[in-house]
Amino acid sequence: MESRGCVQLSDAIVLRYGVKGDIATFAIQAQLPPKTAYLGVGLSELGSMKGADMFILNATTSGTAAAPGWRLVDAYAPGFVRPVLELTYPVTIPEYTTTYFVQYFKLPSNKKYHILRYEPITNSQLLHHGVAYSCDAKAAAAVKAMKSLGPFDRFKHDMQCEQFYMLVAPNTTAYDAPQSAGLPMGTPGSQYLALELHYNNPEGLTGQKDKGSGLRVYYTDVLRPHDIGLITLQQPVLNIPPGQAVLRSNVSVCPSECTAKFKGPLTLLDGFFHMHGLGKSIITRRFRNGTELSPIGQLRSYDYEFQGNTPINPEARTLLPGDTLTLQCTFDSTSRRNMTRSGPATADEMCFHWLSYYPAQEDMGLCYSFGNRPFSVCGASMPKQLSDALHSRNGTSNVAAQMMKLLHTSTPAEVQFLYDEQYGERCYLQHGVTIAPGATVLDVGANIGMFSMFAAEVSCGRWVAGAGPLRPLSRLMGRLYVQLVMLRQAEAVACRMVTVSQLIEQHGIRRVDLLKVDVERAELQVLRGVQRHHWPRIQQLAMEVHDLDGQLAAVLHLLQHTAGFSSVVASQDDMLRGSKLYNVYAVRS
Numbered sequence: 278m279e280s281r282g283c284v285q286l287s288d289a290i291v292l293r294y295g296v297k298g299d300i301a302t303f304a305i306q307a308q309l310p311p312k313t314a315y316l317g318v319g320l321s322e323l324g325s326m327k328g329a330d331m332f333i334l335n336a337t338t339s340g341t342a343a344a345p346g347w348r349l350v351d352a353y354a355p356g357f358v359r360p361v362l363e364l365t366y367p368v369t370i371p372e373y374t375t376t377y378f379v380q381y382f383k384l385p386s387n388k389k390y391h392i393l394r395y396e397p398i399t400n401s402q403l404l405h406h407g408v409a410y411s412c413d414a415k416a417a418a419a420v421k422a423m424k425s426l427g428p429f430d431r432f433k434h435d436m437q438c439e440q441f442y443m444l445v446a447p448n449t450t451a452y453d454a455p456q457s458a459g460l461p462m463g464t465p466g467s468q469y470l471a472l473e474l475h476y477n478n479p480e481g482l483t484g485q486k487d488k489g490s491g492l493r494v495y496y497t498d499v500l501r502p503h504d505i506g507l508i509t510l511q512q513p514v515l516n517i518p519p520g521q522a523v524l525r526s527n528v529s530v531c532p533s534e535c536t537a538k539f540k541g542p543l544t545l546l547d548g549f550f551h552m553h554g555l556g557k558s559i560i561t562r563r564f565r566n567g568t569e570l571s572p573i574g575q576l577r578s579y580d581y582e583f584q585g586n587t588p589i590n591p592e593a594r595t596l597l598p599g600d601t602l603t604l605q606c607t608f609d610s611t612s613r614r615n616m617t618r619s620g621p622a623t624a625d626e627m628c629f630h631w632l633s634y635y636p637a638q639e640d641m642g643l644c645y646s647f648g649n650r651p652f653s654v655c656g657a658s659m660p661k662q663l664s665d666a667l668h669s670r671n672g673t674s675n676v677a678a679q680m681m682k683l684l685h686t687s688t689p690a691e692v693q694f695l696y697d698e699q700y701g702e703r704c705y706l707q708h709g710v711t712i713a714p715g716a717t718v719l720d721v722g723a724n725i726g727m728f729s730m731f732a733a734e735v736s737c738g739r740w741v742a743g744a745g746p747l748r749p750l751s752r753l754m755g756r757l758y759v760q761l762v763m764l765r766q767a768e769a770v771a772c773r774m775v776t777v778s779q780l781i782e783q784h785g786i787r788r789v790d791l792l793k794v795d796v797e798r799a800e801l802q803v804l805r806g807v808q809r810h811h812w813p814r815i816q817q818l819a820m821e822v823h824d825l826d827g828q829l830a831a832v833l834h835l836l837q838h839t840a841g842f843s844s845v846v847a848s849q850d851d852m853l854r855g856s857k858l859y860n861v862y863a864v865r866s
Contacts, residue, residue, distance in 0.1 A: 817864050844866070
């Protein structure tokens, strides 16, 4: 079908148009006065400037005075919306209390676009919230190779994409980007999207269907000056005992070493806090040069049933390179009779703060620490072993499962992380360090005893000593001797501290096949507790070193010149690049 027409816009200007199918063609006929600088025409639903699509003819210096040159500019007025993309999928909701689905979508990627606005589409009262994750290039390749894009049961599916992108929440209004920035789409890191939807069905209703919830996205190829970026702050390690009216999580730290990577100041736009039913309050603080400034955001009365974007404190909209951010959640567990831990289920808990900002920074999507561990994730995505551990519901190993039963202070995620470190990566058996059958191993700084367990299994050794919270571990290790030096912090126990040399003398150890040290910044003190005449008995060493105040150099010098090891290597895992955390390995020839 084709139609034509014209509109007399003024005495001197006529707009002619033709429509064929979904393509409209416009022509301007005008008698312009001399020295006219521009001519603009806008189209809108009601004829107003707001939301108008415009094209502008600008006079240029080319041409002649009698016939000046003109340049056509595609433009739009504030409130204008571009093409629409609907990202929804239908599901049948099971009778379980908690269900997560995930579906992948191919986004327009023939060129770069900016998302100017997105709004939630909710078609089920059981939908609690949803999160859209963008897929980096590696994840996108994995998605392209999949036989189906879903939907999948999230608990049974290894989700490929993890960078927070957009939010779906029944109580939220549309998100509008500022005039100076847009959310990028079609770039290598935003060609595919994973839409995760969380359904909460506490009454166990059956036969429930969602005909399609998700997002309606408005986008344009007229790019704004800046890309919007997103930062995820979270505390993934939560242990919440029952009956606590006020229980504060460990502080999660986005350290200055991470924000120092910013190429300049960032402008924060808004945020989204997320906890579950025990959530009471949440705050994100900021520090500059050691001084605490006004917080970025805070909810003093968190409501799990009301999910939505939260504004940034106006005084905290500027984030500078080198600033430190901390996130802390407060919980009320008086309604619970059992321990509550981190996890995706409604009965589990979470502690998140997603921040949007501009201009976007490369390799800066995640920034947080784990429990009270001395390192942070800082980069575009989480290392896979950590991601698998945090999202695992049923995949924890038998050894890790035993450890969790005995050590109530360890979360599944933390235990799985430690298990993967020792049994999977064998992080202390590198650069020539080995454990032979019958070996004697000293484990100084045993934490929950995962390495002691590993060493005992590998060596079938006659003697494994662990300095750490190992009272329950003795029940697992049977005939193997366990030296108790420190206990977990939850217990107030008086104990006598001993040096490595005292341990060697007390038990008449003539040969130590491997000395493993992980004592959280006290590495040099442990090594100085080895008397010079005992060093020849120690054949190998593997240790974690915090390079504070030149400690790494001092450790290397001691191992080479005092201990007399023939090979000493300092190594840093890729996930810790830019931090002060190293592993050191030493062996004799």
